Amino acid sequence: MSISSITTSVLSSLGNNTGSIIPIATKDLIQNQVLVAEYAKKGGKYDAFEKFVEENGTSAVWLGGLPLIKKIFDKTVYKLAGVSSDVDIKKLREGASDSISFAANKLKEQQAAGKAGKTAAEQLKALGDVASRSNLAKGLFVGKFAVATALTMFALTKIIMYKQKHTKEQAEQSVRLKVLQEHILKQNVQKTEVYKMFMNAYNGDSAKSKEGNGVAFKGIGNALSAFMYNPILNQMILDGGITGLRTKTARPGERRDVLVKEAFEIAFLYPLAVPIQKGFDKLFGKMFGKDTGLDYAVLASERFKNALGDGSMKDALSDLAKNVDIEKLGSNAAVDKQVLNFIYDNPDNPIVKFLKDIGDVATVKETVGKKFGLFNIKQATDEIDSLAHIDTGAVQGSIKKLMKMVNDMDTKGAASNMDKALNYLKGAQKAKGFSIVAAIAFGIWAMGILQTNVVLKLREKLTGSTENEAITNLEKEIRHQMAFEGKGGLSGSQRTIA
Numbered sequence: 001m002s003i004s005s006i007t008t009s010v011l012s013s014l015g016n017n018t019g020s021i022i023p024i025a026t027k028d029l030i031q032n033q034v035l036v037a038e039y040a041k042k043g044g045k046y047d048a049f050e051k052f053v054e055e056n057g058t059s060a061v062w063l064g065g066l067p068l069i070k071k072i073f074d075k076t077v078y079k080l081a082g083v084s085s086d087v088d089i090k091k092l093r094e095g096a097s098d099s100i101s102f103a104a105n106k107l108k109e110q111q112a113a114g115k116a117g118k119t120a121a122e123q124l125k126a127l128g129d130v131a132s133r134s135n136l137a138k139g140l141f142v143g144k145f146a147v148a149t150a151l152t153m154f155a156l157t158k159i160i161m162y163k164q165k166h167t168k169e170q171a172e173q174s175v176r177l178k179v180l181q182e183h184i185l186k187q188n189v190q191k192t193e194v195y196k197m198f199m200n201a202y203n204g205d206s207a208k209s210k211e212g213n214g215v216a217f218k219g220i221g222n223a224l225s226a227f228m229y230n231p232i233l234n235q236m237i238l239d240g241g242i243t244g245l246r247t248k249t250a251r252p253g254e255r256r257d258v259l260v261k262e263a264f265e266i267a268f269l270y271p272l273a274v275p276i277q278k279g280f281d282k283l284f285g286k287m288f289g290k291d292t293g294l295d296y297a298v299l300a301s302e303r304f305k306n307a308l309g310d311g312s313m314k315d316a317l318s319d320l321a322k323n324v325d326i327e328k329l330g331s332n333a334a335v336d337k338q339v340l341n342f343i344y345d346n347p348d349n350p351i352v353k354f355l356k357d358i359g360d361v362a363t364v365k366e367t368v369g370k371k372f373g374l375f376n377i378k379q380a381t382d383e384i385d386s387l388a389h390i391d392t393g394a395v396q397g398s399i400k401k402l403m404k405m406v407n408d409m410d411t412k413g414a415a416s417n418m419d420k421a422l423n424y425l426k427g428a429q430k431a432k433g434f435s436i437v438a439a440i441a442f443g444i445w446a447m448g449i450l451q452t453n454v455v456l457k458l459r460e461k462l463t464g465s466t467e468n469e470a471i472t473n474l475e476k477e478i479r480h481q482m483a484f485e486g487k488g489g490l491s492g493s494q495r496t497i498a
Contacts, residue, residue: 027443027444028055028063029059030444031444032055032056033448034445035447035451036048036051036052038452038453039452039456042466043452043456043468044471046167046468046471047467047468047471049166049167050164053162053163053166054160057159061155061156065151066148069152073085073147081136082133083140084129084130086126086388087130087387088388089138090389091387092137095333096389097333097337097392098340098389098390098392100127101131104128107127107386108124110344111124117364118383119383120386123385123386127387156242157245167471168474172478242262243262243265246258246261246262247259247262251470252473253469254468256462257458257468260458264447265447276439276443277439280434280436280439280442281293284434290424291404291409291428292428292431292432292435293404293405294402294432295359295432296429296432297358298357298358299425299428299429299432300429304353307350307353308409308421309419309422310416312350313351313354313402313406314406314410316350317351317406320399324338324339324342326399326400329393329396330392330396331393335392339395343361351399353382355399356382356384360390360394360398361395363383363384364384365378365381366378366379405428409421
């Protein structure tokens with residue numbers, strides 16, 4: 001495999017916007033370690049371990065555990081119910097243009113015309129099973145979601161409980177050692193002549209002083225113990241989101257940290273994700289003088305290059321624009337049906353092939369071998385997967401992006417010239433590649449460094465320290481509890497340490 005093909009594969013995966021976990025997993029893996037390193041430098045000795053366990057554990061559960069649970073559910077419960085989990089539940093939505101009946105009718109038309117794909121019969125059976133048991137299919141979908149969410153929340157709860165328990169044990173051991181050292185130091189000081197002279201000077205009211213101090217100290221100790229008591233783990237809920245779970249399980253003193261972190265997470269994953277990527281697309285597109293609206297995988301596709309170079313894509317777009325009101329696509333049922341029929345009836349049209357390459361029109365995947373003798377290696381075919389749902393709104397967006405690029409190429413004389421088209425796409429690939437890497441790097445910086453330092457600065461401003469307030473309060477609580485253990489507690493510590 002050449003370096004070029006490896007680069008194409010990596011950047012295509014990182015820039016995949018069709019639901020692949022590769023971009024998320026890559027960003028999370030790097031981001032988590034950057035975050036841990038920042039807390040190790042500035043957050044205190046327990047912070048880095050806690051963040052390592054929680055962040056990497058969460059990533060493993062969400063990226064690995066959740067899909068695995070769903071896959072097991074598909075292979076067991078769905079199979080026993082005799083319903084295919086491959087049929088997209090959106091096909092059952094009332095008023096859906098790409099409904100089960102529409103997909104089934106198109107498959108029957110293809111069979112009658114002798115143009116049906118290899119899996120048409122299997123797809124028809126799966127669609128029929130779901131159509132005849134639509135309520136069961138909906139119930140199974142909801143059940144799968146509920147089970148997967150509950151088990152995932154349970155796993156995350158265990159991760160958080162583990163890191164909190166580990167920190168408490170380590171803090172308790174550390175505090176006991178410090179108290180023992182202070183006790184030994186105090187005993188040594190009391191034996192000195194200077195200490196005896198100092199105590200004799202104030203011996204007159206020593207009894208009263210001892211009684212008053214004892215009551216005051218005990219009151220403060222009980223108050224702090226009550227304040228530091230953590231009831232949150234008993235109030236956990238399993239059906240909340242990760243933000244709710246982390247907030248609910250946060251120890252007193254660290255909820256602010258959790259809320260700030262989760263606010264960053266939500267902002268950069270959802271409302272800011274698309275604008276950031278678009279911003280980098282425009283930046284590098286302007287630098288290279290190319291349109292960067294399309295996915296990297298499409299820009300690298302040979303058949304896409306050929307369709308642009310020989311002018312067939314430009315002609316196909318021109319014909320589509322004459323017959324279809326693209327602006328109404330996704331919001332008008334009649335236009336939606338028109339385009340869906342066009343997709344099914346013209347599988348070799350350059351636009352349909354483009355929609356397949358970009359992932360808006362799912363295709364059947366066939367097993368071509370096994371990896372390590374265990375895992376199936378699947379390869380996409382050109383046969384439309386009728387069990388999947390075609391989102392006409394997404395189709396509209398992709399066609400508009402395609403039109404924009406072709407218009408940009410046309411103004412530069414590259415839309416119908418193979419050499420110029422290839423040169424244009426080569427530059428567009430570079431620009432898109434830089435954009436993808438820049439967006440991921442920005443996300444890692446925002447979550448790993450910016451977010452972490454905002455949390456640490458807030459800690460310092462409000463508490464005077466960059467250490468986790470919950471952990472420092474825990475150490476104080478342990479120290480106060482030990483103060484009432486008396487000599488037995490200290491001797492117990494001494495025996496443990498010895």
